[in-house]
Amino acid sequence: MIETKGLRKSFRSRAGRETKTVEAVRGVDLSVAAGEIFGFLGPNGAGKTTTLRMLATLITPDGGDATIAGVDLRRQPGEVRRRIGYVAQGGSTWDDSTAREELVLQGRLYGMSKSSAQRRAAEALQAFQLAEYADRPCKTYSGGQRRRVDIALGIIHAPKVVFLDEPTTGLDPQSRAHMWEEIRRLRADGMTVFITTHYLDEADALCDRVAIIDNGEIVAENTPDALKHEIAGDVVTIGLNGSTPVAAQLLDGAEYVRKLETPEQGGLRLYVDNGAVAIPAILRVLDGEGIAPQSIELHRPSLDDVFLTKTGRSLRES
Amino acid sequence: MKIARDTWLIFQRQMLLVLRNPVWLIVGIVQPLFYLVLFAPLLKSALHTTSNADAYRIFVPGLLVLLAMFGPLFTGFALIAELRAGVIERSRVTPVSRLALLLGRSLRDVVSLLVQAILLTVVALAFGLSVNLGDVLLAYLLLALIALMLSAVSYATALKLKSEDALAPLLNTVVQPVMLTAGILLPLAAAPGWLKRIADFNPFSWAVDGVRALFNGHSGASSVWQAALIVGALAVLAVIWGARSFARGLR
Numbered sequence: 001m002i003e004t005k006g007l008r009k010s011f012r013s014r015a016g017r018e019t020k021t022v023e024a025v026r027g028v029d030l031s032v033a034a035g036e037i038f039g040f041l042g043p044n045g046a047g048k049t050t051t052l053r054m055l056a057t058l059i060t061p062d063g064g065d066a067t068i069a070g071v072d073l074r075r076q077p078g079e080v081r082r083r084i085g086y087v088a089q090g091g092s093t094w095d096d097s098t099a100r101e102e103l104v105l106q107g108r109l110y111g112m113s114k115s116s117a118q119r120r121a122a123e124a125l126q127a128f129q130l131a132e133y134a135d136r137p138c139k140t141y142s143g144g145q146r147r148r149v150d151i152a153l154g155i156i157h158a159p160k161v162v163f164l165d166e167p168t169t170g171l172d173p174q175s176r177a178h179m180w181e182e183i184r185r186l187r188a189d190g191m192t193v194f195i196t197t198h199y200l201d202e203a204d205a206l207c208d209r210v211a212i213i214d215n216g217e218i219v220a221e222n223t224p225d226a227l228k229h230e231i232a233g234d235v236v237t238i239g240l241n242g243s244t245p246v247a248a249q250l251l252d253g254a255e256y257v258r259k260l261e262t263p264e265q266g267g268l269r270l271y272v273d274n275g276a277v278a279i280p281a282i283l284r285v286l287d288g289e290g291i292a293p294q295s296i297e298l299h300r301p302s303l304d305d306v307f308l309t310k311t312g313r314s315l316r317e318s
Numbered sequence: 319m320k321i322a323r324d325t326w327l328i329f330q331r332q333m334l335l336v337l338r339n340p341v342w343l344i345v346g347i348v349q350p351l352f353y354l355v356l357f358a359p360l361l362k363s364a365l366h367t368t369s370n371a372d373a374y375r376i377f378v379p380g381l382l383v384l385l386a387m388f389g390p391l392f393t394g395f396a397l398i399a400e401l402r403a404g405v406i407e408r409s410r411v412t413p414v415s416r417l418a419l420l421l422g423r424s425l426r427d428v429v430s431l432l433v434q435a436i437l438l439t440v441v442a443l444a445f446g447l448s449v450n451l452g453d454v455l456l457a458y459l460l461l462a463l464i465a466l467m468l469s470a471v472s473y474a475t476a477l478k479l480k481s482e483d484a485l486a487p488l489l490n491t492v493v494q495p496v497m498l499t500a501g502i503l504l505p506l507a508a509a510p511g512w513l514k515r516i517a518d519f520n521p522f523s524w525a526v527d528g529v530r531a532l533f534n535g536h537s538g539a540s541s542v543w544q545a546a547l548i549v550g551a552l553a554v555l556a557v558i559w560g561a562r563s564f565a566r567g568l569r
Binding site: 056057058078081082084085086088090091092093094095096097101105106108109110111137150153 | 324327331334335338339400402403404405407408409410411412413414
């Protein structure tokens with residue numbers, strides 16, 4: 001449904017008198033299948049929004065090609081617009097107009113007649129549980145309600161693909177869970193959903209497939225499970241009090257340790273094949289040198305571990 | 319056809335928003351009314367005219383051009399608010415005509431201006447202005463062109479700067495000398511030669527001359543068609559510039 005090849009974009013930014021070129025996106029290849037929720041995961045400034053805005057025809061790529069819903073992005077941006085919906089991060093409604101007015105106008109901008117735009121608006125208000133507030137000005141809505149209006153506006157014309165830029169940022173946990181349900185419903189309605197997020201749990205729970213972007217480049221792309229599987233086995237984190245370098249030296253060569261990392265927040269992070277086997281062995285080694293760990297934790301790898309192995313830093317730090 | 323339909327849709331929404339929150343429309347008319355009520359009575363002696371009506375035929379056209387300049391020129395601020403609300407981005411991912419995004423808004427500015435201009439004229443009539451209806455309608459046409467031009471310029475500039483903090487000083491710096499060398503408050507007839515030379519390069523000085531000629535019943539005067547030509551050509555250029563600004567990105 002979405003194919004991109006070598007998509008690039010750089011910006012000139014001015015700091016004082018110096019102008020410098022920032023390469024926001026440096027050659028993105030993506031392949032998104034029809035009917036999936038595809039997550040675009042990365043820290044702020046990684047190039048997520050820039051990529052999304054290129055795909056939504058809002059900015060012109062410097063290089064590369066993209067095909068969306070069978071249409072060439074560069075040759076026929078107008079046709080792409082008819083087939084996609086785009087929901088920006090920062091909202092999209094006037095304060096003084098009502099949700100119903102906004103939805104009807106949006107339908108009409110997509111070329112619907114007045115009566116069919118009104119019908120579609122009424123359906124969308126029902127589907128997004130907005131009917132109760134439909135005729136109040138948007139400025140009176142809560143954050144979650146206003147976000148639902150934004151999404152309803154983005155899909156009023158039943159697009160094949162919908163792009164959602166950080167749809168749950170700034171929402172409280174309940175509205176967030178609600179939003180996930182809405183997004184799954186879009187998929188159930190046959191839409192291909194492309195979302196950006198910097199929440200790992202969101203990518204993990206919601207997305208069928210995930211691409212991790214860092215510094216303008218895709219560093220990994222797969223299903224969340226497969227990505228976690230790639231780094232294999234279990235992750236053991238050990239909290240240590242001051243003796244980290246010694247412990248790292250002792251454990252680095254051990255045959256059950258695949259990879260050893262010393263995260264910035266202290267302690268050790270070990271990637272092992274089997275935690276149940278490795279933990280007693282680790283404790284024996286440390287005990288032999290008189291090192292008593294403050295804590296020892298075993299967990300299945302998360303997307304954060306994937307991010308860490310792919311980029312060398314934790315998503316939470318960046 | 320699509321452009322006309324899209325323009326109408328955008329215009330309707332913009333009018334709706336103005337009517338729900340008409341504070342700027344009111345602020346825009348209050349200042350010229352102050353001039354009309356508190357300043358114009360001094361003019362008969364200052365301009366050495368024989369009657370108040372004559373003085374108003376000189377002064378009211380200037381005020382109307384002032385109205386047509388200030389309201390539309392500052393309309394870009396509303397656009398920056400719309401940019402911030404994400405409304406512009408939302409429009410630009412739809413297949414709506416980019417020219418319509420501009421024209422729908424500019425048309426709202428033209429209509430707002432005409433409402434203010436009619437109000438000002440009616441008040442001036444009550445104060446003793448007398449003028450031919452046909453000439454006034456032609457003058458309104460000139461004012462509408464000025465409003466169209468300046469609102470397009472304002473939108474294009476706002477889309478470029480994207481910040482009130484940058485737009486406000488720029489507009490204020492530009493608008494003061496343009497207004498002063500246009501002979502808006504007093505005719506430039508008594509001005510020194512160098513000031514007249516500068517005014518020759520100011521399109522609004524031509525516009526004021528045209529509107530004054532119309533208010534004096536000289537609809538055939540060359541200053542009328544000259545004003546229409548200059549303001550009309552600039553309006554076309556400004557609309558092209560504005561529409562291109564709305565279309566930035568993939569066409």
